[in-house]
Amino acid sequence: MNTLLGRRTRVLVAATATAGMTLLAACTSTDDGDGGSTTAGGVELVKAGQLTTCTHLPYPPFQSEIDGKVQGFDVALIDLVADDLGVKQQILDTPFENFKTGAFLNSGECDLAAAGMTITEERKKNVDFSDPYFNATQAVLVDRDSGVGSLADVKAKNVKLGAQAQTTGEDYVKGEGFDPVSFESSDAVLNGLRTGQVKAVVIDYPVVQGWLKDKANADAFEVAEQIDTGEQYGFTVKKGNTALREAVNKALADAKADGTYKKLYEQWIGPYDESAASPAAS
Numbered sequence: 001m002n003t004l005l006g007r008r009t010r011v012l013v014a015a016t017a018t019a020g021m022t023l024l025a026a027c028t029s030t031d032d033g034d035g036g037s038t039t040a041g042g043v044e045l046v047k048a049g050q051l052t053t054c055t056h057l058p059y060p061p062f063q064s065e066i067d068g069k070v071q072g073f074d075v076a077l078i079d080l081v082a083d084d085l086g087v088k089q090q091i092l093d094t095p096f097e098n099f100k101t102g103a104f105l106n107s108g109e110c111d112l113a114a115a116g117m118t119i120t121e122e123r124k125k126n127v128d129f130s131d132p133y134f135n136a137t138q139a140v141l142v143d144r145d146s147g148v149g150s151l152a153d154v155k156a157k158n159v160k161l162g163a164q165a166q167t168t169g170e171d172y173v174k175g176e177g178f179d180p181v182s183f184e185s186s187d188a189v190l191n192g193l194r195t196g197q198v199k200a201v202v203i204d205y206p207v208v209q210g211w212l213k214d215k216a217n218a219d220a221f222e223v224a225e226q227i228d229t230g231e232q233y234g235f236t237v238k239k240g241n242t243a244l245r246e247a248v249n250k251a252l253a254d255a256k257a258d259g260t261y262k263k264l265y266e267q268w269i270g271p272y273d274e275s276a277a278s279p280a281a282s
Helices: 073-085 097-101 151-156 168-175 186-194 205-211 215-220 242-258 260-268
Strands: 010-013 050-055 064-066 069-071 088-093 127-129 134-143 161-164 181-183 200-204 221-233 236-238
Touching: 050 073, 069 073, 073 088, 073 242, 073 260, 127 242, 134 151, 134 168, 134 205, 151 221, 161 168, 161 186, 168 200, 168 221, 181 186, 186 200, 200 205, 205 221, 215 221, 236 242, 242 260
Parallel strands: 050 088, 161 181, 161 200
Antiparallel strands: 010 088, 064 069, 127 236, 134 200, 134 221
């Protein structure tokens, strides 16, 4: 995923994305006197009565505003964590750069970050990751008239390539010798393809799947290649926040065991792919 520096932080209330999974409104936390709280499970939160989540919008199908509410796969999974803690989830839309540095976690503005974020050794230096919850591949999406059938074709035919800034997809193609046009958001990547600024883009495959659900996009673009880069997504907490990390891991494990994860996967991602949906813990 990407960075959008200089953007103002926005506070948004998350919408529970699945029928029958209404968040518990009752708060079981106790105020610590400093604006924070400790839940019944012993998890300290930065604000009483809520689980504050940093994200970066838009990044469908993981998080985006739909009908004025923030919804998506990541949002629904963190709703489960909030439900277990007996609080509500509240979302802050922030620059992606802070996720890599842990800045908003360290400053006490957020309890955790959920942003379709790939687990990397570099990022582990600044934040603690949950267990992986999704295996991600990169996709090469091209204009149907481009004559491109692979990433190798992009290079051989000197086709202009785009990618989302500060993402692992951008890092990958740069490592392959490309100099991609950098776009600040996933929406900007798609717009670049639509307007002909680029004829091919590399971005996470689930994002492409979401785009291609729109008939106009499906008629205009096609997936030339999927690239397995071995990436896994994880949620992050402040380094040393073991109690919250374990609460996230428990919610993920429970959701996989009782079928909730599969239901959410099919709602937001598409047909259930067990190999992508059930990664082993790092």
